Amino acid sequence: AAGVIQSPRHLIKEKRETATLKCYPIPRHDTVYWYQQGPGQDPQFLISFYEKMQSDKGSIPDRFSAQQFSDYHSELNMSSLELGDSALYFCASRVAGGYEQYFGPGTRLTVT
Amino acid sequence: GESVGLHLPTLSVQEGDNSIINCAYSNSASDYFIWYKQESGKGPQFIIDIRSNMDKRQGQRVTVLLNKTVKHLSLQIAATQPGDSAVYFCAGETDSWGKFQFGAGTQVVVTP
Numbered sequence: 001a002a003g004v005i006q007s008p009r010h011l012i013k014e015k016r017e018t019a020t021l022k023c024y025p026i027p028r029h030d031t032v033y034w035y036q037q038g039p040g041q042d043p044q045f046l047i048s049f050y051e052k053m054q055s056d057k058g059s060i061p062d063r064f065s066a067q068q069f070s071d072y073h074s075e076l077n078m079s080s081l082e083l084g085d086s087a088l089y090f091c092a093s094r095v096a097g098g099y100e101q102y103f104g105p106g107t108r109l110t111v112t
Numbered sequence: 113g114e115s116v117g118l119h120l121p122t123l124s125v126q127e128g129d130n131s132i133i134n135c136a137y138s139n140s141a142s143d144y145f146i147w148y149k150q151e152s153g154k155g156p157q158f159i160i161d162i163r164s165n166m167d168k169r170q171g172q173r174v175t176v177l178l179n180k181t182v183k184h185l186s187l188q189i190a191a192t193q194p195g196d197s198a199v200y201f202c203a204g205e206t207d208s209w210g211k212f213q214f215g216a217g218t219q220v221v222v223t224p
Contacts, residue, residue, distance in 0.1 A: 043214050
């Protein structure tokens, strides 16, 4: 069965650089969630989109922005990267009216 | 603030024994919960879910129990196998539909 796809899987950036993470939800899933997971921590909700509109916002820094496109894929844009942004970034998708939320494999971002 | 948290950070289980992982939540409005399994370097994997109108749900080798009175849920794994070694998270759906709040994970270590 198709799963959530994230790219790239690994990304190394320097401080103050920018990064773009991509998420391709499961086909027919119209809701996308972004989470950040620091080392040894639980995933923290960042932002979500439903039908290409932002549906909720969590602890996402102002330096980050995201959007969902017409094909339902989503991109998380991160600017002025800081060392503390080093983490695993997960995307999850869900079908409207459904309950289960499925996670992608994550993007490991390392900021040096 | 609202929180979903686990009681024990690490659980050592002998292969073949049953495992019980506990989770407490504080938001009485949470009405849907998911247990996730996360292996090192991978995204959270959906194990089993339960809605608040149920107090028990069974899957293959796993059972989730929900006690709304004390705001507690547990995950029971029968006949624990080496492949069950992972971090387990409980996540509760907050009052904002679809956004999950995760508890701190429990590391399950299966010993031979």
